């Protein structure tokens with residue numbers, strides 16, 4: 001028998017919570033839940049979950065705070081935020097705090113299951129076998145998500161490394177935002193908010209890998225096409 005992957009779902013609306021618990025049990029997960037931020041945080045910090053689904057608006061402690069506290073302890077814990085609305089501010093906030101993905105309510109269950117599986121599969125993407133990623137003078141320890149050989153190392157999110165790996169394995173050509181969303185995020189059809197998400201990630205990456213983020217030498221924009229990583 002294979003061991004089931006364990007999920008934690010933190011959601012205070014009981015109808016949504018019960019629905020999610022049922023769906024993920026149906027899809028073969030071992031599911032734990034919390035309907036309150038305080039209990040959710042305690043459980044989340046136990047480090048026993050393959051992935052955490054985290055609502056934003058919760059009693060006692062909100063989802064952003066929980067995400068932040070998890071990241072202080074564990075940079076690798078996969079987290080998907082359930083945002084109440086597709087507000088760009090919420091999304092940016094969630095991603096800045098280190099969530100791996102977000103999904104806006106109301107969401108389709110099929111899409112949520114797909115996102116969960118995409119985040120869980122990420123460690124199998126090509127490139128993850130390479131422990132050190134080098135871009136220009138920047139060397140990144142991809143297991144520990146941190147820059148090497150510098151006094152002030154930048155840390156990287158898994159999503160950021162996925163973007164770099166994908167661009168690196170296609171460095172002979174520019175890659176469009178839509179392709180990145182499809183291949184790295186696992187989205188089927190991107191909307192405007194989502195393509196903006198790509199730009200936010202690229203801007204963050206440039207601040208970490210470029211000497212002058214305003215004049216990028218490695219992670220360049222190809223006008224009308226997308227982004228390219230110059231080898």
Ligand code: CA
Pocket residue numbers: 011012013055056057058
């Ligand atoms: Ca809520």
